[in-house]
Amino acid sequence: MTPEHLDAVAQATWPPAAMQTVGPWTIRDGQDGGKRVSAATARQPVTADKLPLAEDAMQALGQTPLFMVRHGDDALDTMLGDAGYQVIDPVNIYAAPLANLAKPPPHATTFTIWEPLAIQLDMWVAGGIGPSRIKVMQRATMPKTSVFARDGQRPAATGFAAIHDGTAMVHALEVTPSCRRRGMGRHVMQKAAIWAQDHGASHIAALCTQDNAGANALYASLGMALVGQYHYRIQHKAQTT
Structure with missing residues (x-):
């Protein structure tokens, strides 16, 4: 029951309408289905210069830029904080x-x-x-x-x-x-x-x-x-x- 396993379970059992890869990001088309199906995630370590790639892709879908910060995403969390992104809806996994x-x-x-x-x-x-x-x-x-x-x-x-x-x-x-x-x-x-x-x-x-x-x-x-x-x-x- 690792965080990675449970993230995969959540992704599969509550799926977005579509996903696409944009640079180091996974972009989800949520179609108003909530944060989990709309949030972008990092597939690999990212730097601040890659942030506009995700922002532009989400805005092209009509979505407000939103990122999910998972176990091990400490550097991403810091980068987003430095870029003016605020924490919303911390989630517990049982x-x-x-x-x-x-x-x-x-x-x-x-x-x-x-x-x-x-x-x-x-x-x-x-x-x-x-x-x-x-x-x-x-x-x-x-x-x-x-x-x-x-x-x-x-x-x-x-x-x-x-x-x-x-x-x-x-x-x-x-x-x-x-x-x-x-x-x-x-x-x-x-x-x-x-x-x-x-x-x-x-x-x-x-x-x-x-x-x-x-x-x-x-x-x-x-x-x-x-x-x-x-x-x-x-x-x-x-x-x-």
Whole structure:
């Protein structure tokens, strides 16, 4: 469960619309699917004179220049900081063996479904996960599923899981506000783990921003280890009055 392995899993299970190589950079066409599918990354050590190559390529796609800074990218991080790029959305990476989580949730509360139900799409939209991010799920080509949880008869939670290289990654976990603190997120993760185990995976992983207290507490309570971190840098633009 190295950061490099989990980065590859995240890339495969939450894919951009397209990628291109521009000099030392990988440029992603995110099509409004969020930071992970839109951020540029360095394929090799870079110097400040190569920065405009990435900036121009992202602007040509209609995207604000945005960079992902991963494990080992210390020199890139310093260079971007010196160029006026500010840190945004630091992310924690959690992982665990499936055996830690693959415990059946209460009977008839949680289901794996593909394609997602209309109610799941509505839940995602209410949580800020709109059509462009649903298209990211649809682009994933490996074994995948959505997970739907009910609290009694109420729609309670939804998530998306896909498998790459033996690891299932859960994305877009959303619990409706009225059903929070009732174990619904735990049920989704347990069901995703059982599904992943049935499809030959050995580990499960998840990402969440460091300021998402609820998600960090959930993954820690499930016995998932904090195995890596990354962050983004976006150019600061001076405010005018």
